[in-house]
Amino acid sequence: MPTEKPWPIEAYLAERLEGAITRAGLSMPDGARVEVEVPREPEHGDWATPVALTLAKTARRPPREVAKSLLESLEVEADVVSAAEIAGAGFINFRLAPAWLAANVRRILSAPTTYGSSPVGRGEKILIEYVSANPTGPLNVVNARAASIGDALIRILNAAGFEARGEFYANDWGLQAELFGASIRTRFAERIGLKAPAIPDEGYAGAYVIEIADAIPESEGREWLKLPEREQRLRFAAWGIDRMLDRQERDLTRFGARIDRWFRESELHRGGAVEKARARLVELGLTEERDGALWFRSTAFGDQEDRVIVRANGEPTYFLADAAYHHDKFARGFDRLIDLLGPDHHGHIQRMQGVIEALRWPRDRFEVVLIQWVRLLRGGEPVKMSKRGGEFIALEELLDEVGVDAARFFFLMRRAESPLDFDLELAVKRSEDNPVYYVQYAHARIAHVLDYARQQGVPEPGLDAARPDLLGEPETLVLLRGIAGFPSLVAAAAKHREPHRIPMYLKELAAKFHSFYHHHRVVGPDADVTAARLLLTRATGVVFHRGLDLLGVSAPESM
RNA sequence: GCGCCUGUAGCUCAGUUGGAUAGAGCAACGGAUUUCUAAUCCGUCGGUCGGGGGUUCGAUUCCCUCCAGGCGCGCCA
Secondary structure (H helix, E strand, C coil): CCCCCCCCHHHHHHHHHHHHHHHCCCCCCCCCCCCCECCCCHHHCCEEECHHHHHHHHHCCCHHHHHHHHHHHCCCCCCCEEEEEEECCCEEEEEECHHHHHHHHHHHHHCCCCCCCCCCCCCCEEEEECCCCCCCCCCEHHHHHHHHHHHHHHHHHHHCCCEEEEEEEECCCCHHHHHHHHHHHHHHHHHCCCCCCCCCCCCCCCHHHHHHHHCCCHHHHHHHCCCCHHHHHHHHHHHHHHHHHHHHHHHHHHHCCCCCEEEEHHHHHHCCHHHHHHHHHHHCCCEEEECCEEEECHHHHCCCCCEEEECCCCCECHHHHHHHHHHHHHHCCCCEEEEEECHHHCHHHHHHHHHHHHCCCCHHHEEEEECCCEEEEECCEECCCCCHHHCCCEHHHHHHHHHHHHHHHHHHHCCCCCCEEEEHHHHHCCCCCCHHHHHHHHHHHHHHHHHHHHHCCCCCCCHHHCCHHHCCCHHHHHHHHHHHCHHHHHHHHHHCCCCCHHHHHHHHHHHHHHHHHHHCCCCCCCHHHHHHHHHHHHHHHHHHHHHHHHHCCCCCCCC
């Protein structure tokens, strides 16, 4: 029995279709490609192409007639494609041969750690900037969603042949940092019984600020209070920012989010990068002075209004530092930058695109994934979050309540741009309406079946035991096709920067496995059938493992 | 006022650069357990894709307009 079959299958089909197009004397419209995709409806075949509809335009013939010509010229092996037929408006539907599906099982099991990976990214170096919360407070639930999406994106991109890295940009400079410092100073002064200015209106009043102030060694803090006013704020701020960044790093590590580099805004100021960016923009003639401030003419790049880059008091703005930061990222050799931003930052996108173009970097290599808000529910009722006093559910509390797996899976289930309702009760519920457990249970069940087979003394089957003639029941074929679609799914999730496709797929695959399991006993009286089903079960387990890995969710052996 | 996101089944959401009769889970209802994990399976019910117009052989998808919700519009970040 042959162990190798054409792979990946969509590339094979596209190649054969191109051959048929040429032989039939047809030609594709400019810029059009031969699309081969998994149809939504299983009745529409395992793979399908609308290429005849595309060709019909230039051929000036009815799509179904074009499809007929294509089929007449199409050459495919019978043990790869068992059927190719015209359907609907002129679609060509392919049914994969059981021999190919069985070969795919062997392929999965012979390289279990790489199934689903592909080279489509061609080594493109991508930097994902994500979370990037202000180091003036604990990470919140939206940060947690960003952490899930960013980290999953890195994993998915790397699986698809990109070289993706994660970076966290900490705004440890500027007005917010000073306000934070002033707030800590007030709490410290209160603690040692001194009079101090009240916390500024725009300052930080959360309980964590008191904790930070309480940790300052008293003698050291007293020394700081002798410094000039601004020095005081900066000194207390530096202390607090270090504590907050430690805490954020601890939370993100616990959450499993990959941060390859923690980048501090202050590095850019101290190293002269911000000043350099200013000088460069001036040199390019893209700035003007107005009202004592220096403005970047971002309207020349499609922004709605010009933006201040140096304030009248001589201080550079956050925007100028961010411009320097993005310049630095490109200068470090990244081919593409992807920023994950919260919904309150969308006004920032246009000006960033503008300044990137102004600094002579390719504008289309800067992408933004906008992440919408999270609404926390408990048993269907919104969790009240009071802004006063800075009370909110921190990432740490979320993880204490629902755990890493449930949190990540829930954050990754929805498209980033969709506002998310996160039900804390549902996330820990051990029942069928909880998708995390549904998927994890499928993996645990597989592990259990394999374990059971070993206990029964069933010999470890060789790969040749994955015989197509023994894997022909409807539920079995559905499962075989399900695992066959995994590699193209990963590639598509990477291409569209859409991690949510993975949990969606895993939920469907879990349903397919559960159905197979229910209808067909894996360890049964027939040794050959048992061997074939064991291999399919193992291969399915590999796909669950790989898929959950891409989400950073654990694949338990038992539940 | 301007900009961005969202609007799909009772609820929560998918819908692959414009493709097939718009799908899934939950909820509701009815079934399945001498069985490798019932944290499971099988079935039924459920739709003016926010409204209207346009482009197209074809629109949930693209364009225009209106409506509703969220967010932003600072020499804060």
